[in-house]
Amino acid sequence: xxxxxxxxxxxxxxxxxDAYFVEIHRYAAKRLGPDAAGDVAAQTFLEAFRQRxxxxxxxxxxxxxxxGIATKVVGRHQRAETRxxxxxxxxxxxxxxxxxxxxxxxxxxxxxxxxxxxxxIAALPRGQRDVLLLVALADLSHDEVAAALGISxxxxxxxxxxxxxxxxxxxxxxxxxxxxxxxHG
Amino acid sequence: MDEVRMVRDSxxxxxxPTAREIARAKSLLxxxxxxxxxxxxxxxxxxxxxxxxxxxxxxxxxxxAPAPPQPTGxxxxxxxxxxxxxxEKAEQxxxxxxxxxxxxxGQSFIVRAKTGTYAITGALDEMFGWWGAxxxxxxxxxxxxxxARPVTARDAALWRKAGSPSTFRVWAGDHYDTYTxxxxxxxxxxxxxxxxxxxGGSLVGALGMSVEExxxxxxxxxxxxxxxxxxxxxxxxxxxxxxxxxxxxxVPPAVKLHLAGALAQNxxxxxxxxxxxxxxxxxxxxxxxGRDTDPLGRPGVALAADDTxxxxxxxxGGPQAARGTYRSRxxxxxxxxxxxxxxxxxxLTKPGGPYAEMKPGFIIDYVAYxxxxxxxxxxxxxxxxxxx
Numbered sequence: 001x002x003x004x005x006x007x008x009x010x011x012x013x014x015x016x017x018d019a020y021f022v023e024i025h026r027y028a029a030k031r032l033g034p035d036a037a038g039d040v041a042a043q044t045f046l047e048a049f050r051q052r053x054x055x056x057x058x059x060x061x062x063x064x065x066x067x068g069i070a071t072k073v074v075g076r077h078q079r080a081e082t083r084x085x086x087x088x089x090x091x092x093x094x095x096x097x098x099x100x101x102x103x104x105x106x107x108x109x110x111x112x113x114x115x116x117x118x119x120x121i122a123a124l125p126r127g128q129r130d131v132l133l134l135v136a137l138a139d140l141s142h143d144e145v146a147a148a149l150g151i152s153x154x155x156x157x158x159x160x161x162x163x164x165x166x167x168x169x170x171x172x173x174x175x176x177x178x179x180x181x182x183x184h185g
Numbered sequence: 186m187d188e189v190r191m192v193r194d195s196x197x198x199x200x201x202p203t204a205r206e207i208a209r210a211k212s213l214l215x216x217x218x219x220x221x222x223x224x225x226x227x228x229x230x231x232x233x234x235x236x237x238x239x240x241x242x243x244x245x246x247x248x249x250a251p252a253p254p255q256p257t258g259x260x261x262x263x264x265x266x267x268x269x270x271x272x273e274k275a276e277q278x279x280x281x282x283x284x285x286x287x288x289x290x291g292q293s294f295i296v297r298a299k300t301g302t303y304a305i306t307g308a309l310d311e312m313f314g315w316w317g318a319x320x321x322x323x324x325x326x327x328x329x330x331x332x333a334r335p336v337t338a339r340d341a342a343l344w345r346k347a348g349s350p351s352t353f354r355v356w357a358g359d360h361y362d363t364y365t366x367x368x369x370x371x372x373x374x375x376x377x378x379x380x381x382x383x384x385g386g387s388l389v390g391a392l393g394m395s396v397e398e399x400x401x402x403x404x405x406x407x408x409x410x411x412x413x414x415x416x417x418x419x420x421x422x423x424x425x426x427x428x429x430x431x432x433x434x435x436v437p438p439a440v441k442l443h444l445a446g447a448l449a450q451n452x453x454x455x456x457x458x459x460x461x462x463x464x465x466x467x468x469x470x471x472x473x474x475g476r477d478t479d480p481l482g483r484p485g486v487a488l489a490a491d492d493t494x495x496x497x498x499x500x501x502g503g504p505q506a507a508r509g510t511y512r513s514r515x516x517x518x519x520x521x522x523x524x525x526x527x528x529x530x531x532x533l534t535k536p537g538g539p540y541a542e543m544k545p546g547f548i549i550d551y552v553a554y555x556x557x558x559x560x561x562x563x564x565x566x567x568x569x570x571x572x573x
Binding site: 013017021022025026029030034037038041042045046049117118121123125127132133135136137152154155157158159160161162163164165167168169170171 | 190191192195206210211307358363440447493
């Protein structure tokens with residue numbers, strides 16, 4: 001059993017808030033879009049605040065702990081995330097109706113890739129998506145992801161590689177060679 | 186290609202929080218302390234919960250009285266007829282007030298022992314979730330890691346020959362993983378786990394669809410194919426702002442098969458599930474392949490997509506023996522008796538690369554639906570392992 005805990009969010013929560021609110025907000029905005037980001041970040045810190053006495057510095061750094069809570073909160077907004085992924089596909093480069101020049105074609109395929117990627121991420125199982133996005137968006141290490149999500153190191157690795165494989169397979173279809181020109185007249 | 190970097194680069198940089206957002210978040214902390222719940226802290230009440238509570242009231246499909254049981258089918262059925270017969274059964278399944286899914290996921294790994302190469306299933310986990318049909322009826326999510334295990338009886342014999350090791354260190358394509366034969370109890374703590382007494386009604390939608398939208402799907406297979414599986418509609422969904430005229434994209438059959446399967450395991454009306462299965466059989470590049478066994482050993486009938494090649498290049502390192510090209514195809518398996526979706530898996534068609542020593546039909550990875558469906562009482566997961 002532990003004796004005296006080291007410095008702890010329980011005593012200095014305002015410092016924790018000031019240090020990490022912007023970063024957690026950014027993570028939430030990337031996953032759910034700007035509308036939900038404020039709510040998700042606020043809810044993350046409220047839950048962290050309520051759990052602050054149970055925070056265990058032996059298990060995870062404060063930043064990792066906060067990302068774990070934020071990911072839980074994001075999980076409850078799963079439909080919002082799917083909507084955000086779709087919206088992002090819509091707002092990719094190549095936006096606008098004036099699609100005339102050949103240069104636009106290149107942009108259109110980039111937009112297609114983006115849409116496909118967003119769709120592929122949306123279709124990942126939650127567990128895999130959480131691992132992938134904690135690595136890609138929050139730059140957490142495998143150890144940190146394991147601590148944040150309460151899963152084993154091995155599970156982090158396997159989920160990440162499965163997500164990668166799925167994305168690779170899904171994006172295989174966006175090879176420009178597969179975009180067909182249909183015959184005109 | 187580095188998928189993680191691609192994902193990172195694809196997310197645009199969002200605007201920082203406004204002063205108002207920061208102030209509001211801070212003011213929440215100043216409120217009176219509430220009793221914290223031991224597990225997941227769900228709905229907050231007020232602002233935040235509003236987003237999650239856009240739950241759609243689900244109209245239960247009470248109206249479609251189950252068709253009278255029909256005498257079991259003819260003696261001989263061809264492959265396509267087998268799938269269609271399963272689709273008929275899907276139309277007769279009852280509905281209820283709680284939806285649940287029990288999903289086992291696993292991945293095969295090659296163990297190159299001195300006494301002989303064999304395959305194990307690792308990264309094995311099981312997720313059990315239930316949802317009340319309407320918001321406020323609650324929902325619960327459980328998860329557990331399952332023991333790694335030799336894939337076939339032959340693999341088991343080679344595993345015993347290697348001294349029945351209880352841990353396996355295996356190359357997973359971009360890193361080494363270690364899996365053990367240890368079982369885990371059902372976990373209720375952690376991300377995506379826990380109980381929400383106020384939940385239900387939403388969350389189960391496929392690809393962003395609400396339960397209500399799922400319930401309103403037509404059962405006509407031609408309409409379903411048009412809505413979800415045609416190149417044109419998939420391409421349109423990828424270009425919601427308007428696709429350039431005269432262009433289309435050949436959507437790989439495996440993607441279409443996945444889309445059909447993903448929808449079929451959702452709480453759609455049974456006749457919609459049947460319609461989806463019929464729709465899938467009409468797609469080019471998707472074939473009925475007759476009887477197959479799912480990864481949990483259950484017999485069924487299957488649809489498969491045309492196979493594709495994959496290459497392990499060694500760009501992330503790993504053993505030399507794991508490099509090279511193999512071909513595989515996506516397969517979905519249905520229960521012939523009930524029409525239930527049993528599994529979606531990637532099956533080896535042409536051995537090579539990491540799977541050079543495996544036989545065609547070898548399952549590379551899978552998602553198996555141990556059970557999924559409606560019940561009238563609150564479901565709970567079985568302590569029993571899905572494998573004997």
